[in-house]
Amino acid sequence: MPRSVPRTVLDVTVNNHPGVMSHVCGLFSRRAFNVEAILCLPMHGGEASRIWLLVDEDDRLEQMIRQMRKLQDVHDVRVSTEKTAVFDQLGTVMGG
Amino acid sequence: MFRMTGAELTIRLLERQGIRIVSGIPGGANLPLYDALSRSEHIHHVLARHEQGAGFIAQGMARVTGQPAVCLATSGPGATNILTAIADAKLDSVPLVCITGQVPSPLMGTDAFQEVDTYGMSIAITKHNFLVRSAQELLSVIPEAFRLAASGRPGPVLVDIPRDIQTAEIAFAQWPEPGEADPAPQAYDADIETAAAMINAARRPLLWVGGGVIAAGAGGQVRALAEKASMPVTMTLMGLGAIPRDHPLSIGMLGMHAERYTNMALEACDLIIAAGVRFDDRATGKVQEFCPAAKVIHIDIDHSEIDKIRTASVGILGDIAEVLDVLMPKVQPNGRAEWLEYIAALRAAFPQHAPVQGGYETPQKLIRRIGEIADEGAIVCTDVGKHQMWTAQSYPFRRQRQWLTSGGLGTMGFGLPAAIGASLAAPDRRVICFSGDGSLLMNIQEFATAAEQKVNVTVVLLNNNCLGLVHQQQELFFRGNYFSSEYQIAVDFLKIAEGFGWRTVDLGTSADPDADIARAFAQRGPCLVHVPVDREEKVLPMVPPGAANRIMIEGEAHA
Numbered sequence: 001m002p003r004s005v006p007r008t009v010l011d012v013t014v015n016n017h018p019g020v021m022s023h024v025c026g027l028f029s030r031r032a033f034n035v036e037a038i039l040c041l042p043m044h045g046g047e048a049s050r051i052w053l054l055v056d057e058d059d060r061l062e063q064m065i066r067q068m069r070k071l072q073d074v075h076d077v078r079v080s081t082e083k084t085a086v087f088d089q090l091g092t093v094m095g096g
Numbered sequence: 097m098f099r100m101t102g103a104e105l106t107i108r109l110l111e112r113q114g115i116r117i118v119s120g121i122p123g124g125a126n127l128p129l130y131d132a133l134s135r136s137e138h139i140h141h142v143l144a145r146h147e148q149g150a151g152f153i154a155q156g157m158a159r160v161t162g163q164p165a166v167c168l169a170t171s172g173p174g175a176t177n178i179l180t181a182i183a184d185a186k187l188d189s190v191p192l193v194c195i196t197g198q199v200p201s202p203l204m205g206t207d208a209f210q211e212v213d214t215y216g217m218s219i220a221i222t223k224h225n226f227l228v229r230s231a232q233e234l235l236s237v238i239p240e241a242f243r244l245a246a247s248g249r250p251g252p253v254l255v256d257i258p259r260d261i262q263t264a265e266i267a268f269a270q271w272p273e274p275g276e277a278d279p280a281p282q283a284y285d286a287d288i289e290t291a292a293a294m295i296n297a298a299r300r301p302l303l304w305v306g307g308g309v310i311a312a313g314a315g316g317q318v319r320a321l322a323e324k325a326s327m328p329v330t331m332t333l334m335g336l337g338a339i340p341r342d343h344p345l346s347i348g349m350l351g352m353h354a355e356r357y358t359n360m361a362l363e364a365c366d367l368i369i370a371a372g373v374r375f376d377d378r379a380t381g382k383v384q385e386f387c388p389a390a391k392v393i394h395i396d397i398d399h400s401e402i403d404k405i406r407t408a409s410v411g412i413l414g415d416i417a418e419v420l421d422v423l424m425p426k427v428q429p430n431g432r433a434e435w436l437e438y439i440a441a442l443r444a445a446f447p448q449h450a451p452v453q454g455g456y457e458t459p460q461k462l463i464r465r466i467g468e469i470a471d472e473g474a475i476v477c478t479d480v481g482k483h484q485m486w487t488a489q490s491y492p493f494r495r496q497r498q499w500l501t502s503g504g505l506g507t508m509g510f511g512l513p514a515a516i517g518a519s520l521a522a523p524d525r526r527v528i529c530f531s532g533d534g535s536l537l538m539n540i541q542e543f544a545t546a547a548e549q550k551v552n553v554t555v556v557l558l559n560n561n562c563l564g565l566v567h568q569q570q571e572l573f574f575r576g577n578y579f580s581s582e583y584q585i586a587v588d589f590l591k592i593a594e595g596f597g598w599r600t601v602d603l604g605t606s607a608d609p610d611a612d613i614a615r616a617f618a619q620r621g622p623c624l625v626h627v628p629v630d631r632e633e634k635v636l637p638m639v640p641p642g643a644a645n646r647i648m649i650e651g652e653a654h655a
Contacts, residue, residue, distance in 0.1 A: 019215055019227065026219050066400035072224040072244060 007036065008057040009083040010065070015073040016042050016049040024051060024074070027067050033060060037087050048075065054087045097269055102231035103128035103262040104135075106195065109238040111138045113274045115166050117520050119144050119153035123170025125210060126197025128262035130168075142520065142549060145541035147174050149513040151181020152539070155190050156517020159500045160475060162311065164191040164245040165517070171198050172210030175256075176217070180507060182252045183221035187504025188334060189307060191250035193241045198227070200260040214256045223251030231264040235272050243275035249398040250311060280397055280415035283422065287412045291369075291393045292426035294410065298367035298391075300435045301327045304350065306379075307334030307503065308372015308396055309416055315339060315496045317420035318371065324424065326432035327369070328439055330358055332379045334503040335372070337493040347439065348450065351379035352639045353485045355449060357442040359645040362387050364438065371395045371416050375405035376504070381645035395419050449636055450489045456609050459483065459558055459629050460490040463530065466556060467492040469613050474526045475500065475518045479511035479535030482564035485635040487530045509538030512555060516542060519551035526552055526617065533559045533587065543596035546622040553622050560629040561586050568634055572649060582631070593624040604628040 014020045021040065028035050037054035055061065061079075068077050100108070106129060110118065119142040122130040133141055144150035147169045154167035169178040175196045185192045199208040215227040224244050226237045234257070241253040295301055305318050315338045322329045322345045329339050330350040339346055347358045359381075362368075368390045373379065380386040383405055394401070394408035395416050402411035412419055451458070454465025463486055467476075476491055477500040478484040484501055493499055500518055502510035515529035536557055546553055560567075566581040590600045599616070603625060606612045616623045637648040 019219070019225075022216060022219055030220060063400060063404055070398070070400055 005056045005058050007054055007084055008061070008079055008081045009087070010053040010055060010068070011078045011080045011083065012051040012053065012068065013075040014049050014051060015075075016046055017073070020049070020073045021051070023071050024053075024068065027064065027071070028053075028055075031060065031064070033064060037090075039086070039090075052083060052086070054084060057081075097267045098271070099265065099267045101128065101132065101262065102234055102257065102264050102266065103132040105231065105234050105266065106238060106257065106262070107132040107136050107139065109234065109272075110166060111136060112271065113164075113239070113242050115139060117142060117157060118166040118168055119150040119517065120168025121147055121150055121170065121174060122168075123174050123197065123210070125171035125199055125259050126168060126174070126195075126257075126262070128259060129195070129197060129257070142516075142545065144513065145544050146539065147177035148181050148509065149539050149542040149545060151178045151192075151194065152184070152510055152513035153517035153520070153542075153545070154192055154194075155181060155185055155510075156477070156500060156514035156519075157521040158185070158190050158192055158517075159514065160497055160518045160521045162191070162313070162497065164193050164242050164250075165521075166193045166195065169194070169196050170210065171196060171214065172212050174210075175212060175214040179217060179221060180505075182218060182254060184502055184505040184507045184510065185252040186221050186223065188502065189250050189311060190252065191245040192252040193245050194252060194254045196254065196256045197262070198256045198258040201229070201258040202260070204258065214254070218254045221252070222254045225254040226256065228255060228257045228261055231261050231266040232268070234261075235268060239272050239275035241275065243277065246275075246277035248278065248280065249308070280418060281413050283412050283414035283419050287410055288419070288422050288426065290410050291412060292423055294367060294391060294393060295325060295327075295369065296428045296430070299432070300365045300438075301325065301367040301369065302362065302365040302390075303327045303329040304332070304368050304370045304373055305329060305335040305338045306332040306371070306373030309335055309338045310372070310496050312372065312397070312416040313496060314371070314417035314420055317417055317424065319343065321420055321424055321427065325427050325430050326436055328361060328436070330354075330362065332373055332376065332503075333488055333501065336488060337496050337499045340494045341492050348448075349488055351381065351645065352641075353489060353635055353637065354639075354645070356446040356637055356648050357439070357448075359639070359648060360442050360446070361439050363389075363646055365390050367391050367393070369393045369395070370408075371420075372397075374401050380405070381639050381647075382643055385644035385646070456603075459486050459627070459633055462627060463487050463490040464492065465610075466528065466613060469610065470526060470528060470617065474498070474528055475515075475522060477501070477511050477515040477518055477527060477529040479529070479531040480506045480508045481532040481535055482560070482568070482633070482635050483530045483532045483535075483558040485565075486558075489635075508535040511535060512539050512546070512553075513542045515553045515555070516546050516549065516551050519553050520549065523552065526554065529553060529555045531555055531557050532564055533557065533561055533583070533589070534563045536589070537587070540592070543593060543598060543622070547597035550621050552620050554616055554625060555622070556625045556627060557589055558627050558629045559589065560631045560633070562631050564631070565635065567631060568638075572638070573640065589624065590626055599623040601625045
């Protein structure tokens with residue numbers, strides 16, 4: 001079924017310690033804003049992590065980004081529409 | 097090298113932050129902290145009777161001073177009990193540092209005795225939180241907690257410290273600097289220019305000020321700007337006291353329990369300068385129909401508030417006092433006679449419910465009267481309910497940080513412990529706590545704390561033996577089906593207060609209420625003033641929840 005809302009990727013750099021993922025995902029779940037897919041890998045020798053979130057590009061997104069920037073463990077949030085292809089590729093690998 | 101335990105380090109770091117009073121309750125998981133606290137020469141500990149009370153005592157201190165205050169709780173039930181006070185601080189942007197004990201690290205995640213996931217539970221209700229994983233980490237975490245609580249939009253920070261980290265020995269060479277608030281973001285000049293041009297061009301501008309103005313201490317700037325440009329000022333519940341209630345440009349509180357003329361003035365304005373407000377539904381009513389004709393200039397220190405609920409024509413990110421200082425010289429003096437005459441005509445056509453003089457005929461007049469009898473320096477605290485709205489409508493507020501109320505979360509039980517905290521922070525000022533019987537019963541155990549600390553708190557209990565606002569909503573919106581809102585027994589609050597060691601005054605049997613209130617205020621120490629109130633006394637006018645602000649029940653004249 002074709003989707004009516006286009007999707008985009010939030011590219012988020014965060015501190016790497018237990019609980020950061022809860023902070024980030026909690027922002028979305030509290031606002032009933034679904035995260036469709038998540039990728040997370042450590043970087044810089046494990047001090048930081050990079051999270052990619054596949055989300056709907058609807059009119060709440062700007063507020064989500066501002067809320068995320070307020071999180072103390074979040075260094076940077078960028079919108080990278082072109083990275084949605086990575087999730088499509090992973091989708092074939094994972095058999096979805 | 098300095099050598100000490102994690103617990104001693106924590107207490108020393110609190111001392112270095114300038115903390116002189118902490119509230120809390122000891123328990124198994126924070127006993128090392130308490131043991132270290134017992135040896136502090138600088139910090140006075142206030143033993144609350146319930147952790148929620150401890151949290152609100154700290155809130156009272158923080159709301160009066162504007163500085164972060166500290167509360168302590170143990171793991172498990174201690175932590176869950178204090179969470180309501182933390183959530184309350186989050187919604188009203190109160191700087192707080194809450195330190196909880198946690199079960200020893202090796203037991204975490206095993207469902208150990210008195211273990212809960214304090215970190216996980218507090219994520220959604222704190223500005224930030226920490227689970228400390230080594231004693232060394234305390235050197236950065238504690239100052240960081242204070243920095244975060246005080247920076248930008250203030251808020252609560254929780255630090256969870258496992259017991260083994262409290263007892264661990266560490267050595268370190270240097271003390272960290274105490275954590276302090278970061279400088280506020282600088283507003284863009286172009287935005288200020290645009291805002292000034294919009295104000296200068298506006299025919300019917302209004303200033304709408306909220307808790308952010310109080311947090312920024314910008315009441316003086318608001319008043320000066322209003323006077324220069326002849327802009328009426330309306331306040332949210334949290335913004336009361338930003339300018340004196342009897343200032344000619346004050347049009348009082350807006351929203352659900354505003355005066356009719358105030359909400360009608362908002363309908364008519366062509367520009368709102370919204371400063372430190374978050375477009376809360378209790379203030380805006382149905383937001384799509386709020387100030388339909390107005391452009392919006394929104395000034396706030398929190399970027400996520402701008403455009404959150406209503407898109408601003410101009411959003412200015414910065415400290416409100418600093419922004420108004422820069423804006424002021426660019427705003428032209430303007431008498432705006434037509435606009436002020438229109439508002440005066442509205443006020444005449446829809447006379448205020450709020451009394452302009454005190455007396456004893458209604459709860460509103462009584463509150464006004466107490467404001468006339470109390471000195472101007474009195475701090476006014478409330479619980480949540482009808483008495484809160486009557487106080488918001490009637491008390492003659494004159495200054496910032498004079499008014500402490502649970503606005504965002506609306507926590508019944510807030511008043512008494514917050515009043516205790518206010519009195520501890522400002523021992524030379526009288527603290528008056530207006531409460532209701534429903535609210536007072538929710539933290540009445542803190543009567544013991546108040547008596548023990550000999551705080552100068554007068555609780556004025558407006559007793560209607562029911563859950564008043566619930567009762568009112570059931571009457572108006574549920575065809576008078578008063579299910580579970582009327583108490584079946586009448587509690588004798590005078591006896592209860594006496595049992596806790598309080599002085600009491602009963603206005604219900606008073607022959608000379610003025611003299612009895614003066615008597616209550618004449619002595620130091622806690623005193624209960626009991627006032628029987630009819631259940632039928634309503635808070636009016638009222639915008640039904642979800643309706644536009646122009647739909648006001650009993651908004652008509654009520655002379």
